[in-house]
Amino acid sequence: MADNDVDHDLLAFMREALSGGNPLKAAPAPPKTHVLESAQYIVDNSIDIFLSRDHIMAAAQKIFTGMKKNEYGTGTWSTHELHPKAKDASTVDFIFTMDLLNFSFWSDLPEKEGYAVEYKGKRWTGYWSLVAALQRALDEGIPITSPYFWADSELCTDDVLRSVFRSATDEEMPMLKERIECLREAGEILCERYDGKFTNMIECADQSAAALVLALADDFPCFRDEHDFERRRVNIYKRAQILVADLWACFDGESYGTFHDIDNITMFADYRVPVILHSLHCIQYSPKLEAHIKDKKDIPSGSSWELQLRGATIWTVECIRREIKRLHPESKINAILIDFYLYDTAKEMQRIGVDMIPQHRCRSIWY
Numbered sequence: 001m002a003d004n005d006v007d008h009d010l011l012a013f014m015r016e017a018l019s020g021g022n023p024l025k026a027a028p029a030p031p032k033t034h035v036l037e038s039a040q041y042i043v044d045n046s047i048d049i050f051l052s053r054d055h056i057m058a059a060a061q062k063i064f065t066g067m068k069k070n071e072y073g074t075g076t077w078s079t080h081e082l083h084p085k086a087k088d089a090s091t092v093d094f095i096f097t098m099d100l101l102n103f104s105f106w107s108d109l110p111e112k113e114g115y116a117v118e119y120k121g122k123r124w125t126g127y128w129s130l131v132a133a134l135q136r137a138l139d140e141g142i143p144i145t146s147p148y149f150w151a152d153s154e155l156c157t158d159d160v161l162r163s164v165f166r167s168a169t170d171e172e173m174p175m176l177k178e179r180i181e182c183l184r185e186a187g188e189i190l191c192e193r194y195d196g197k198f199t200n201m202i203e204c205a206d207q208s209a210a211a212l213v214l215a216l217a218d219d220f221p222c223f224r225d226e227h228d229f230e231r232r233r234v235n236i237y238k239r240a241q242i243l244v245a246d247l248w249a250c251f252d253g254e255s256y257g258t259f260h261d262i263d264n265i266t267m268f269a270d271y272r273v274p275v276i277l278h279s280l281h282c283i284q285y286s287p288k289l290e291a292h293i294k295d296k297k298d299i300p301s302g303s304s305w306e307l308q309l310r311g312a313t314i315w316t317v318e319c320i321r322r323e324i325k326r327l328h329p330e331s332k333i334n335a336i337l338i339d340f341y342l343y344d345t346a347k348e349m350q351r352i353g354v355d356m357i358p359q360h361r362c363r364s365i366w367y
């Protein structure tokens with residue numbers, strides 16, 4: 001009997017049965033976040049945002065070339081001046097704290113008057129203001145990355161936290177009250193369920209990125225970035241996903257950053273990446289939505305427009321990833337690296353004053 005006539009599945013089934021195992025006990029299905037399916041559903045049911053296939057294909061080639069030129073990879077993460085360098089549990093705690101609070105930095109005030117943190121002789125704004133505030137607190141001997149500290153309302157008073165995030169301008173940190181609530185909530189949950197160590201939670205995920213994202217969304221209401229869109233529940237999980245991605249990038253896919261399914265993580269639906277995708281014409285807005293954003297009017301969290309924006313960016317980066325893979329099958333580029341590259345490029349374009357549509361204005365703890 002030729003080998004290709006042998007039914008290998010049947011053989012495996014019989015071996016399992018004869019060995020006393022239960023062949024019908026299928027291996028548990030791998031954990032899935034359903035973020036990509038949610039994004040595709042949103043795009044398929046959007047009427048205010050259009051994805052341009054031609055511009056996405058052109059952008060994919062441009063992005064691939066730019067990432068190659070800058071040798072963009074996991075190692076890029078640690079080259080940022082403020083990111084922690086030690087490859088140990090203290091950096092895991094830093095990353096957890098950072099991504100617990102990694103949301104809503106934009107200000108209504110002009111650049112020079114908006115919230116900023118003074119650290120190492122520089123003024124840091126946006127995402128970097130958060131990282132600078134955490135580094136500054138550690139330098140000042142405040143254990144700001146310790147869940148035990150957050151849970152201790154005597155030691156870690158609201159005044160201490162206000163001082164940790166103090167501004168170099170007259171504007172205090174946006175959503176400071178909500179950030180303090182996130183710290184208290186996370187401190188309690190980590191101490192109750194994981195002996196106060198996020199490293200224990202990483203261990204429970206058994207090196208699955210999706211499992212860790214789902215555990216964060218299950219255990220912490222402040223990571224549960226889920227919404228209702230056109231009669232369906234959609235999962236975005238932006239901060240849970242960027243937390244896993246930051247671990248993976250910081251530890252170079254080793255140690256606390258080892259995830260066998262890391263390529264299942266999507267881009268992170270924030271307010272910065274839509275700006276550059278719009279400038280590349282990959283995503284295009286209805287005249288009403290475009291005018292609303294250009295007039296810097298608020299967009300409610302959980303509204304159709306907001307979810308269309310978030311779903312469109314996730315799905316567009318997925319299309320860019322697939323196009324890069326089609327053009328360069330050998331490439332190891334995933335949605336995380338494309339996302340990091342787009343974010344950093346958007347910040348550079350903002351710094352040099354490239355004229356782009358303003359970011360959309362939605363106040364929320366989700367991004």
Ligand SMILES: Nc1nc2c(c(CN[C@H]3C=C[C@H](O)[C@@H]3O)cn2[C@@H]2O[C@H](COP(=O)(O)O)[C@@H](O)[C@H]2O)c(=O)[nH]1
Nearest residue numbers: 102103104105126127268270271272273339340343367
């Ligand atoms: N999609 C995506 N969103 C990101 C980041 C980062 C920073 N990641 C660092 C780590 C590796 C990368 O190389 C970056 O250096 C922050 N954000 C989000 O943007 C917003 C802040 O914007 P602005 O106020 O302008 O700084 C806010 O929602 C924040 O959560 C990213 O990478 N991707």
